[in-house]
Amino acid sequence: QVQLQESGPGLVKPSQTLSLTCTVSGASISSNYYWSWVRQHPGKGLEWIGYIYHSGSTYYNPSLKSRVSLSVDTSKNQFSLKLRSVTAADTAVYSCARVWFRELAIDYWGQGTLVTVSS
Amino acid sequence: QSALTQPASVSGSPGQSITISCTGTSSNVGSYNLVSWYQHHPGKAPKLIIYEANKRPSGVSDRFSGSRSGNTASLTVSGLQAEDEADYYCCSYATRSIVFGGGTKVTVL
Numbered sequence: 680q681v682q683l684q685e686s687g688p689g690l691v692k693p694s695q696t697l698s699l700t701c702t703v704s705g706a707s708i709s710s711n712y713y714w715s716w717v718r719q720h721p722g723k724g725l726e727w728i729g730y731i732y733h734s735g736s737t738y739y740n741p742s743l744k745s746r747v748s749l750s751v752d753t754s755k756n757q758f759s760l761k762l763r764s765v766t767a768a769d770t771a772v773y774s775c776a777r778v779w780f781r782e783l784a785i786d787y788w789g790q791g792t793l794v795t796v797s798s
Numbered sequence: 799q800s801a802l803t804q805p806a807s808v809s810g811s812p813g814q815s816i817t818i819s820c821t822g823t824s825s826n827v828g829s830y831n832l833v834s835w836y837q838h839h840p841g842k843a844p845k846l847i848i849y850e851a852n853k854r855p856s857g858v859s860d861r862f863s864g865s866r867s868g869n870t871a872s873l874t875v876s877g878l879q880a881e882d883e884a885d886y887y888c889c890s891y892a893t894r895s896i897v898f899g900g901g902t903k904v905t906v907l
Contacts, residue, residue: 784849
């Protein structure tokens with residue numbers, strides 16, 4: 680079955696770049712889906728960060744667009760998130776997910792990884 | 799503040815029906831049928847229960863139903879069961895973007 684697994688540092692210093700990778704198994708990242716990142720601040724709701732197609736087309740949350748970039752590595756079946764100039768407000772659980780291309784609904788999620796921004 | 803507005807909490811007794819509203823704008827819910835709903839038990843991955851406003855994925859109980867009218871989408875859970883106690887999030891497409899609601903905590907009394 681389809682599985683997504685986030686990996687990356689759990690602690691990032693303020694002003695640095697948060698980098699996470701999502702490894703996809705059970706499905707090809709080159710198939711007709713978008714691949715997305717979503718975060719959840721402690722005790723808060725979900726926030727969409729962005730999604731990417733295997734061609735490299737990207738769509739970002741306007742509120743994060745100036746600091747975020749997504750990339751895809753089809754040879755490794757992975758996609759990645761970089762969030763620059765982080766502050767404590769970026770402390771959250773970050774999850775990767777698979778998005779249906781036409782319906783734009785998320786059918787598979789990773790378990791999520793907590794990233795804390797602190798010196 | 800989330801782009802879509804949901805009630806913070808809704809409760810009901812076993813067997814009853816509850817409805818969760820999700821209010822957006824003409825830029826999201828009002829313009830697109832691309833509304834989805836997710837059930838989230840803390841510590842687990844969210845589960846897709848409704849897509850395209852009123853369609854259920856294979857394997858999702860028919861006790862869950864969705865609708866959309868104007869700028870508001872709704873999720874109804876009928877025949878409430880203890881296992882339905884969870885957080886529920888609505889989500890909508892919004893022109894090259896996706897927005898979520900703030901989430902609704904459903905309590906089964």
